[in-house]
Amino acid sequence: MSDPRIVAFHAANEKILSHLHTEFSKLQTGRANAAQVETVMVDAYGQRQELRAVAGISIPESRSILIQPWDKSIMGAVEKALQQSNLGANPVNDGVAIRINFPPMNEERRMQLVKVVSRMAEDSRIAVRQARQEAHDSIKQEKDEDLKETLLDYLQKAVDEANAKIAESSLKKEEEIMKV
Numbered sequence: 001m002s003d004p005r006i007v008a009f010h011a012a013n014e015k016i017l018s019h020l021h022t023e024f025s026k027l028q029t030g031r032a033n034a035a036q037v038e039t040v041m042v043d044a045y046g047q048r049q050e051l052r053a054v055a056g057i058s059i060p061e062s063r064s065i066l067i068q069p070w071d072k073s074i075m076g077a078v079e080k081a082l083q084q085s086n087l088g089a090n091p092v093n094d095g096v097a098i099r100i101n102f103p104p105m106n107e108e109r110r111m112q113l114v115k116v117v118s119r120m121a122e123d124s125r126i127a128v129r130q131a132r133q134e135a136h137d138s139i140k141q142e143k144d145e146d147l148k149e150t151l152l153d154y155l156q157k158a159v160d161e162a163n164a165k166i167a168e169s170s171l172k173k174e175e176e177i178m179k180v
Contacts, residue, residue, distance in 0.1 A: 012131035121170035
């Protein structure tokens with residue numbers, strides 16, 4: 001449907017899902033992922049910048065990340081920023097690059113992460129409900145009763161679809177976390 005209220009709701013849902021997927025990608029699941037470190041803020045050249053702006057990030061093995069600052073003079077600042085970011089592993093500086101080796105996750109840590117995933121999914125569902133409420137309030141002002149009912153039906157279908165996508169994403173992430 002091309003009603004601007006429904007279009008705005010769909011756009012809000014896309015943002016919510018995109019944010020959820022970004023947050024999921026930052027979770028440490030026992031496997032190294034560049035998304036875990038690329039947004040770490042580094043004090044370099046007199047300002048704060050994301051790590052991906054000052055260094056190359058690679059995944060040489062499934063449980064390690066290799067960070068190579070393009071300018072060796074900021075190596076200490078990069079190492080300090082990584083230590084302060086609570087990654088669950090300590091960075092090792094060999095003078096040329098910084099390596100982060102993630103330990104295998106234990107059962108307790110996996111259960112904690114499943115709870116975090118559930119909380120993130122619930123936050124996304126709340127955001128969908130808030131976006132739905134905004135759209136619902138603007139549709140309620142519609143004078144044409146038939147159009148109002150049609151729009152409310154579309155809105156409810158879109159809400160159900162968004163909640164299904166959130167549930168599917170969180171289920172996949174939980175399975176990834178619990179996989180040994």
